[in-house]
Amino acid sequence: MYICVMYSSELIKGTLKTIVLNLLKDHGKMYGYEITQKVKDLTQDKIQITEGALYPTLHALEEHGDLTVEKVYIGRRVRKYYLLTDQGMETRSERVNELADFMKTMRFLLDLDVAKGHV
């Protein structure tokens, strides 16, 4: 569901929720288009999130209670701003810690030394 300029979709599958939750923690409220642009900018176009993956994830996070929504009416259209809830904050830290730990394990498993620039 991703458009991945550099990485295979298998590699980053399952990290979308973590990315979204973390972005919202750092930037407060954001809307869908803004999220895709921010990810694109931050990763220098290495990761581009498709709309087909983003919106189902946002709706699911909202349904789970991790996100809340503020609607702003812009002319004839509605913009939905997503914000982290307290539960979302907790989910974010769990997810980020889990991913960090996973990356540490993978680094060890694959015998990669980041400092030496072998990645």
Added chain:
Amino acid sequence: MYNLTDEQIDFISNDITKRGIETEDVRDNILDHVCCIIENDFSEDGDFNSFYVDTIARFYTKELREIEVETHDLITFKYYYAMKRTMKITAGLTSALIIAGGFFKFQHWPGAAVLLFSGIILFSLVFLPLNIVMKYRDDKAKENRLLMILGFILVITGSIGVLFKVMHFPYANILFYGSFLAFFVFFIPAYFFTKIRVPENKFNVIIQTTCMIAGCGMLFALFNLKGSKHIEDSVYSMDNFQVENVINLEIQNNLIFQNLAVANDPDLKEFRSITEQLNAQINSIHTNLIAQSNQISVDKARKLTSKDLQNPNDSKVIAAHFEKPLDELSYTGLVKSVEAYNAQLSSFKTPNALRLIPIDKLQMTNTIISVVLHQLKDIQVQLLSNENSFLNAKENTLAHVDRE
């Protein structure tokens, strides 16, 4: 930055709806997103329509509705982990309850029915339906989903059938044999021909299908299990023996009574009358139960015995035509008549004490027809034995008077 007109926004909104996006929240998000892209990337001198078509195409692989379907799936299965946990707990609980229930039933301990009932209910109404939902989510292929749903539904109805059979509820056989037959005739062939097409599954499918057919065969043999022919014959011989006893006693008593008829003894006539009355009532009950069980007329049932029963294990006929009614042909009617007979016995003075019929010691309710028919013959034997004793005693007394 390009400024979208209201008409263009309406056009986009309508097109999104036409492409199958029905949920308002999803539509609002897509509309805003498309508008943002157009506002930022579209140049005034470009072709709006072709730019829009290219933009909207970025949202999907085959059709725009994918977003709505994906959203629906994610929201519908939000309880996925809770369901998985519930499934694990019910799996353990179900196994424990059914094993314990089976063991209790085997030992005839109290509580077996409660354990079995809750175990099978949990298995068929919680564990298996949860399995359907989980597997449905995991397997996207339509035919696999249908096959899986059919299989689980048949297992659910089959296990409810087993529960009904254990608890002696009505329609147990229809539920069990119906599911069993459908499983054998529809599910196994459908499973085999659907799965065998995938080359890597071939070996496993052959093994699984063979196991299912073997399992069905063994279960069929088990459920159709009856007592051996020898045991059946021994039960019928016991019944015939008793029927012959009754007939012999009746013949013998008639002969003695005819011999004593000249004496014109009032006691003799009265004893004969109360015996005949009860004997006739027992015969009527016997005939009525056979007629009801075999669903034939009373006239046709008159000469039939246990051996002629179509279903010797029929318990429904006992409940409906012997336990529930209160008339002469019912259990209540029989008890009343036997008690009246017992009360009258004490008024007859004979050297040999006459034996009361202890009907309260016979369990004639909550049982099957062949047992009740046999018990009726037992009562008749005692009734006619009493008459035989009375007649013999009278014969001796009268002979003694003659000699004097």
